Amino acid sequence: MNAIDETHDPALRSWVESANAAGGDFPIQNLPFGRLRGAGEPWRIGVAIGDQVLDLQRAAAANWSAAPRELLAPLAAGDLNAFMALGADAARTLRRALSRALAAGAEPTLAPCLREQTQVELGVPCTIGDYTDFYVGIHHATAVGRLFRPDNPLLPNYKWVPIGYHGRASTIFASGQPIRRPRGQVKPADADAPRLQPTARLDFELEVGILIGRGNAPGCSVPIERAEEQVFGLTLFNDWSARDVQAWEYQPLGPFLAKNFASTISPWVVTLDALAPFRRPLQRPADDPPPLPYLSSADNAARGAFDISLEVALQTAAMRERGEPAQTISRSNFADAAYWSVAQLVAHHTVGGCALRPGDLFGSGTLSGPDPGQAGSLLELSAGGSRPLVLRGGEQRAFLHDGDTVTFTAACERAGAARIGFGRCSATVLAGEGD
Template identity: 60%
Template sequence: MSLINESHDPALKSWVEQANQPGSDFPIQNLPFGRYRSIGADEDFKIGVAIGDQILDLQGTGLIDSPDMNALMALDSTTRLTLRRDISRGLAQGSPQQQAWSKLLSAQDAVEMAVPCRIGDYTDFYTGIHHATSVGKLFRPDQPLMPNYKWVPIGYHGRSSSIRVSGQKFRRPQGQTKAPDAAQPSFGPSRRLDYELELGYFVGRGNELGQPVSIKDADDHLFGVTLLNDWSARDIQAWEYQPLGPFLSKNFASTISPWVVTTEALAPFRAPLKRPEGDPQPLPYLDGDFNRKSGIFDVMLEVLILTQRMAEAGLAPERLTLGDAGAAAYWTAAQLLTHHTVNGCNLQSGDLLGSGTLSGPAANEAGSLLELTEGGKRPVQLANGEQRTFLEDGDTLILRGWCERPGVVRIGFGEVRGTVLA
């Protein structure tokens, strides 16, 4: 069955004129969900749909009767498709809803955004094979990938309480570190603070404890995709991660974009899952016809930096890398969800699955400074004369993402900004 319908029609235009501008992140073909309220308002956050440079109050339209985003995310796929169709028709040029709905719009620059939903649990995976290989070479030149990597999606349970929306400012993390030649560890601020370029996959409909989700049904349990910067203190992690994995090096901050681009909006941008020749095929529980043909979300990802000096001088952010998530991921979102539940683990609406760092095969496609600087050996030279091996106080990292293909209207994810404080 085709996932493409009238809401994806490239000829479709909106009566919100800015949505029709070439290059807009939020044309009528997108319709991502988020939570917002007017800046300074003493009110609860509302569910909104981004359209151009505006936000539509979804509850005001009468199409939903609850401000609970998690409840919306838990709707079955048929109901979600109907909701998308009704929103699209109401925002389309010539819609009889235009007069009423025009009163439900708020300018995006006049609101504050919240984390899109209640995130009960967060699991971070390690699907970027080029990232895993590059980092592995730094520490294990003879065996960059561990023997299990191409057989099982690697993941660990993270902390959801420190996940914040774009604009997050956080203190430089502290913890124990140990220099190779030191007799004992020391305590202090991280000197090797890094970003991690990821996609976040939000769970829609959950599953009961003890009831695995099959690969055939996994896509029906995925609500949408967001941008994710899962910050990492590399020096703290190097000392603490054996034998149980990351702890203080990862739990201090994670930043996500305020908009969730639904899997329905991403239907025209699906791509086949391709394994390199000679690699093992997934075990049967992780393998399915649809997943092979259309399991990958083909998203372009960009990383920019704005240092404090650049900001004070009025300079624009400078690009660090640009890459394709579709070429970076070894496992699909559906495979992550299926593997997560195969032992009966119960996922809930709003749970977040991180893709892990998505790096391409080329140096200018790296998803972290650890790779870009080869572990700090090759500093990045910025146009204003500054250099970076790892992040310094006052640095702002910006992630952007979008999908585009010939014959299809480009859609975007907005951006994620996060700033490191002293």
């Protein structure tokens, strides 16, 4: 697993002054990767530092000492996937080089390569070829199961096998891009037949995205001891869901149209190296069955979880019209919510011989905490729609309305370490086709 080195020093400061601001998402200890472009430009790769982004195409052409030219070459070409394919050691080498070049006291040779984040468009951080959505949130699984199966909320396979299904990469959108209310088959309880209509139960799902780096060859499983070597970094991820469509279609193979219409990903990939100070033991109750050997290692049990605080905010159209900020409606934590670790997901996904490729995405599944205010979906927060949330100004929400904006944020914080943020994962709901 990732070691702590000089790049994590909480005393480290940057000559990019905004990176030194208290409470910022992108100090010099973070250095996440993303994709950007200015007006009329092709997509290019950058690294967030404070309120700036270091344009790596420009940085590759700059004359700075210790520049790792062979690592900057794919990034200068605008191909994050090719860099991800080089593996964890390459990412670690570039991280150290950038940290030294951006540190206070270094010559600001890269200053001409900085661009204000507000002056560029940020996109989906890499080319996502395949997308698997998992179901690691045990509190979410239990709460949702209790709504539909009060006597047996958690199915017997849950504590043995990481549950997942294949999703659609073609409708994963960048943060800030609106999503349209989808249509699908819905069968009301009092109807004899289903009908095609816009969903009336549109929901969000608070998730962490896991982006694959090097990957593995077909037929070659990845042992859990080496699983994190295949992971480039983490993002925020909103797996939008149409609950009424899902209720009708999900048996026997699971959701389809209820999920495939849109997912939103945050623009910055926080590397596992940046998260090294925030590892925690993986939580598993002593009376639960032990994982099978291919899902078990001492290191994973001791340090397999990531201590990431998560937050969901909702801003209605009426709030915007009144000039009011979004209202926080839920707070959770990745380590507290997840029953299965990132390494276990990689080991399980590949144990049958499935090949993972650079840029493949795993969704964690909804990351709800154990308490009601820590739910990662409106399905839970509103008890299936029976107890709508009461918002500022008296508005109520059982499920999302057109004009609602949902925003996820996340950060890692602890004494003796610099705060590491993830930026924002945000989208506004628009009326559906033909509405």
